[in-house]
Amino acid sequence: MAAITILFSTQEGTTETFAEKLANEITAKLILPKDVAFPPVEVKCIKNFDIDALLKRTSNELVFFFLTTYVDGGPADDAAWFGSWLEDMRYDFRVSKESMANIRYSVFGVGDSAYGENHCLFPKKVDKYIHEMAGVRVCESVFGDVGTPQDFDGVLDNWIDSCIRGIVGALSGSEAVLSTGISNITLVGEKEDEYEELDEEYVTSDEENDDVYVDAKESNELMDLEDLGSYAAAGLKAAKQARDEDQANGVVINRKKGTSTTTTHTREMLTPNLRKNLEKQGYKLIGTHSGVKLCRWTKAQMRGRGGCYKHTFYGIESHRCMETTPSLACANKCVFCWRLQTNPVGVEWRWKADRPEEIVEGAIEKHRLMVKQMKGVPGVTAEKFQEGMDVAHCALSLVGEPIMYPYINEFVELLHQKHISSFLVTNAQFPELIRKLQPVTQLYLSIDAANKESLKKVDRPLFSDFWERFNGCLDELAKKEQRTVFRLTLVKGFNVDELKEYAVHVRRAKPDFIEVKGVTFCGYSGSNPLTMQNVPFHEEVVEFVKLLCAEIDDDYEISCEHAHTNSLLISHKKFKINGVWHTWIDYPKFHELVNSGAHFTSMDYLAPTPAWAVFGDDRKGFDPEMTRVYKNKAKYEGDGAAYRDKIKESMIGSGNLAAAAELD
Ligand SMILES: Cc1cc2nc3c(=O)[nH]c(=O)nc-3n(C[C@H](O)[C@H](O)[C@H](O)COP(=O)(O)O)c2cc1C
Numbered sequence: 036m037a038a039i040t041i042l043f044s045t046q047e048g049t050t051e052t053f054a055e056k057l058a059n060e061i062t063a064k065l066i067l068p069k070d071v072a073f074p075p076v077e078v079k080c081i082k083n084f085d086i087d088a089l090l091k092r093t094s095n096e097l098v099f100f101f102l103t104t105y106v107d108g109g110p111a112d113d114a115a116w117f118g119s120w121l122e123d124m125r126y127d128f129r130v131s132k133e134s135m136a137n138i139r140y141s142v143f144g145v146g147d148s149a150y151g152e153n154h155c156l157f158p159k160k161v162d163k164y165i166h167e168m169a170g171v172r173v174c175e176s177v178f179g180d181v182g183t184p185q186d187f188d189g190v191l192d193n194w195i196d197s198c199i200r201g202i203v204g205a206l207s208g209s210e211a212v213l214s215t216g217i218s219n220i221t222l223v224g225e226k227e228d229e230y231e232e233l234d235e236e237y238v239t240s241d242e243e244n245d246d247v248y249v250d251a252k253e254s255n256e257l258m259d260l261e262d263l264g265s266y267a268a269a270g271l272k273a274a275k276q277a278r279d280e281d282q283a284n285g286v287v288i289n290r291k292k293g294t295s296t297t298t299t300h301t302r303e304m305l306t307p308n309l310r311k312n313l314e315k316q317g318y319k320l321i322g323t324h325s326g327v328k329l330c331r332w333t334k335a336q337m338r339g340r341g342g343c344y345k346h347t348f349y350g351i352e353s354h355r356c357m358e359t360t361p362s363l364a365c366a367n368k369c370v371f372c373w374r375l376q377t378n379p380v381g382v383e384w385r386w387k388a389d390r391p392e393e394i395v396e397g398a399i400e401k402h403r404l405m406v407k408q409m410k411g412v413p414g415v416t417a418e419k420f421q422e423g424m425d426v427a428h429c430a431l432s433l434v435g436e437p438i439m440y441p442y443i444n445e446f447v448e449l450l451h452q453k454h455i456s457s458f459l460v461t462n463a464q465f466p467e468l469i470r471k472l473q474p475v476t477q478l479y480l481s482i483d484a485a486n487k488e489s490l491k492k493v494d495r496p497l498f499s500d501f502w503e504r505f506n507g508c509l510d511e512l513a514k515k516e517q518r519t520v521f522r523l524t525l526v527k528g529f530n531v532d533e534l535k536e537y538a539v540h541v542r543r544a545k546p547d548f549i550e551v552k553g554v555t556f557c558g559y560s561g562s563n564p565l566t567m568q569n570v571p572f573h574e575e576v577v578e579f580v581k582l583l584c585a586e587i588d589d590d591y592e593i594s595c596e597h598a599h600t601n602s603l604l605i606s607h608k609k610f611k612i613n614g615v616w617h618t619w620i621d622y623p624k625f626h627e628l629v630n631s632g633a634h635f636t637s638m639d640y641l642a643p644t645p646a647w648a649v650f651g652d653d654r655k656g657f658d659p660e661m662t663r664v665y666k667n668k669a670k671y672e673g674d675g676a677a678y679r680d681k682i683k684e685s686m687i688g689s690g691n692l693a694a695a696a697e698l699d
C-alpha cells in the first residue's frame with residue numbers, strides 16, 4: 036500500500052516544524068488520479084523510526100527527510116544512530132549497491148551557510164549515500180540556509196511543491212520521478228573522483244562482521260586468476276618502496292624478517308590519508324597503528340536481534356565484544372581483503388610502536404563512545420546498554436596482523452587482567468611469533484587455501500618462503516595447549532576441491548576446532564575478483580564440511596552450526612563429554628587460570644554447548660532468546676546434493692580425477 040513517511044531530525048526544534056508543514060501541505064494540496072488511494076502520511080523523529088524497515092520498503096512508500104546540521108557539519112543527536120547506520124551500509128562490501136533501489140525519497144537539509152564547507156554536510160551525505168545505493172529521488176533534494184532567512188521560506192515552499200509533484204508522479208507511475216539530481220555535489224574533503232577511487236580501495240571491512248546474506252547482484256568484474264600475480268607484484272613494490280623510504284629516513288631495518296624486532300623505528304604506520312579513509316568508514320583509530328570498530332553483531336545483540344557465530348559456537352556475548360587490532364598492517368594481500376593496494380604491508384614491524392597500555396585504554400574508551408551512540412536505539416534495553424559498556428571480549432581480528440605488534444604479549448596480558456577474553460586471529464606467516472605468544476583464550480590460524488599454489492593465489496603473501504612459514508605455523512599451533520582453531524573460508528571455484536590437503540593440515544596442527552564459513556560477497560569492489568558465484572549456499576557448506584569430516588581421522592565431528600552466517604564448527608571429539616558437546620568457554624575460569632600463572636589446557640575452561648547451538652537442531656544456531664530479522668530468506672536455502680556434484684565437476688575440471696572418483 037502507498038504510504039508517505041516524513042522523518043525529521045532536530046537539535047533545537049526548528050526542523051520539526053518544517054516536517055509538520057510538509058505533512059499539512061500534502062494533505063491540503065495532493066490530488067491523485069481517481070484509481071490511486073490517498074496515502075497515509077506519518078511524521079516521525081528519525082530516532083524513533085525502525086531504520087532497518089527502510090530496506091523493506093516497496094517503491095510506492097515514499098520517504099522525505101528533514102535533517103538539521105550540527106557540530107562540524109554532523110548530525111543532531113537524534114540522527115547520530117541513523118548516520119552511522121547509513122555510513123556502515125554505504126561502505127560495507129556485503130551490502131549491495133542496489134540495496135536501496137526501492138526507496139523513493141528526497142531530502143531537505145537545514146543548516147547555516149555561515150559554517151562554510153560544513154553547510155548542510157550531514158543532509159548532503161544522507162542524500163548522496165541513499166542515491167549511491169540506488170535510492171530514487173522523487174524530487175531534487177534541497178539544502179536550506181537559515182542564515183539567509185529572507186530566502187529560506189521561499190526555498191522550502193518550492194521544495195514542498197516539488198515534493199507534491201513528485202508524489203503524484205511516483206504514485207501514478209508518471210515520469211516525475213528523478214533519478215539524477217545532485218549526485219555530483221562535492222562534500223568537504225571528498226572530491227568526487229577521489230571518492231569513486233575510494234570505493235574500490237575501502238570497500239569491505241573486518242572479516243568478522245559476518246552478516247552474509249546480502250542482495251548483491253552478480254558482479255561482472257571477475258578477475259582472471261592470472262591477474263592476481265600483478266597485485267602481488269604491486270604489494271612487493273609497495274613494501275620495497277616503504278623500505279626505501281625508511282632507509283632514506285635513516286631508519287635501521289632489521290633484516291631478520293618475521294621476528295620481533297628491537298630496532299627503534301620512528302616512522303608512523305598511519306599516514307594522514309590512510310587515517311582519513313579509515314575514519315570515514317567508521318574505524319576509530321588509536322595512536323599510530325591501532326584501530327577499533329563497532330561490529331555489526333555487537334549492535335545486533337544489543338538490540339536483541341541475535342549474536343555472531345562466536346556466540347553460538349563459544350558463548351561469547353557479542354554485545355560485550357570489542358573488535359580491535361593493534362596492527363593495521365599485515366604481510367599478505369588476500370583476495371578477500373578490502374585494503375587492496377593501499378594497506379600498510381611489511382614482512383616485519385617497521386613502524387613506531389605505541390605502548391600497549393595506551394592502546395588497550397584507548398580502544399576501550401573509543402568502543403564505549405560508540406556503544407553510547409546506541410542509547411535510545413529501538414530494541415536496546417537499559418540492561419543491554421549497561422552490559423555493552425562493560426567490555427568482556429576482544430576479537431583481535433579486525434584487519435591487519437595483530438601478532439606483528441611487538442608488544443602483543445603485554446597487550447593480551449592487559450586484556451586478561453581486565454577480565455577481557457582474547458580471540459586472536461593470525462594469518463599463518465609468523466611461526467616464531469606464534470611460538471612466543473602467551474596463552475590467549477582462543478588462537479586462530481586462517482587457513483585460506485590448502486596448497487602452495489592456491490595459497491599464493493588467494494593470500495598473495497609478501498614472503499617468498501610463505502609455504503614454509505605456513506607449515507611452520509601449523510607445527511607451532513600443534514604445540515599450543517590452550518584452545519586452537521583453524522579458520523577456513525570456503526570460496527567456490529578457489530579452494531573447495533582441496534579436501535584431502537586440508538585434512539593433511541588438520542592432522543599436522545591438531546586444532547581443537549575447525550570453523551568453516553562460506554565466503555562473503557564483495558558487492559562493491561572493482562578490484563576484488565570474487566562474485567556471487569563464489570559464494571556457497573549454506574547447504575553447500577554443510578555438504579563440504581561433511582566431506583571434510585570424512586577425510587579427517589575419526590577424531591573430529593560437526594558440533595555446531597550458525598546458518599545465518601553460513602558457518603559450521605567441526606570439533607575434536609574430546610570436547611564431547613558423555614555425549615554432550617562442550618564447545619562453550621567458561622570465561623571466569625579462563626581468567627582465573629590465566630591470571631594465576633598456573634599451567635592449564637583447553638580442557639580446563641570448557642562449558643557445555645546449549646542445545647540450540649548444536650548441529651542438527653532446528654534452530655540452526657539462532658539463540659531462541661533473540662528476535663530474528665530476515666533480510667532475504669530465500670538465500671538461506673540451497674541444494675547440498677547438487678553442490679556435491681559441483682565439487683566433483685570442479686575436481687574433474689582441475690584434473691583431480693582420483694579425488695573426484697572417491698566422491699561417488
Ligand atoms: C552548535 C551548532 C553547530 C552548528 N553547526 C552547523 C554546521 O556545521 N553546518 C550547518 O550547516 N549548520 C550548523 N548549525 C546551524 C543549525 O543547523 C541551524 O541552527 C538549524 O536551524 C538548527 O535546526 P534545529 O533547530 O532543527 O536543530 C549549527 C548550529 C549550532 C547551534
Ligand code: SF4
Pocket residue numbers: 243244245330331332333343344345346351352353354356357358430
Ligand atoms: S566476535 Fe565480536 S567482533 Fe567478531 S563478529 Fe562476533 S561480536 Fe563481532
